[in-house]
Amino acid sequence: MSSEIQLPSVNKVDLSPSQQPKNKVVVCQGRSCRKYHAEKVFSNFQQNLPTDVELMSVPCLGQCGNGTMVVVEFDQTWYSEVHPDEVETVIQQHIIGKSPVKEMLYPKFHK
Numbered sequence: 001m002s003s004e005i006q007l008p009s010v011n012k013v014d015l016s017p018s019q020q021p022k023n024k025v026v027v028c029q030g031r032s033c034r035k036y037h038a039e040k041v042f043s044n045f046q047q048n049l050p051t052d053v054e055l056m057s058v059p060c061l062g063q064c065g066n067g068t069m070v071v072v073e074f075d076q077t078w079y080s081e082v083h084p085d086e087v088e089t090v091i092q093q094h095i096i097g098k099s100p101v102k103e104m105l106y107p108k109f110h111k
């Protein structure tokens, strides 16, 4: 069984602002990630994400044991071991500031 999910890629070239795809944050809510406060991570995103960013939960991202797993879909950034208190950093620095939080990146996918 493959442990990697396939998220849709996005072509960032030649799109007018009205054609830009909506940004989306995916938060795992699987059993393994729930051991690491995934429900609180999700609710913190839910309460604080800008309204133009979609929030989605999934039953597993195939990376159990590294939770809570979070994916910023727009630029395919994977975060591991996301703590509820770190959600604000991801929102401010990455979602709003467009700069991924390097120290939180999932090392398996971001060397």
Ligand code: FES
Binding pocket: 028, 029, 030, 031, 032, 033, 034, 059, 060, 061, 062, 063, 064, 065, 067, 069
């Ligand atoms: S339960 Fe979160 S990656 Fe599997």
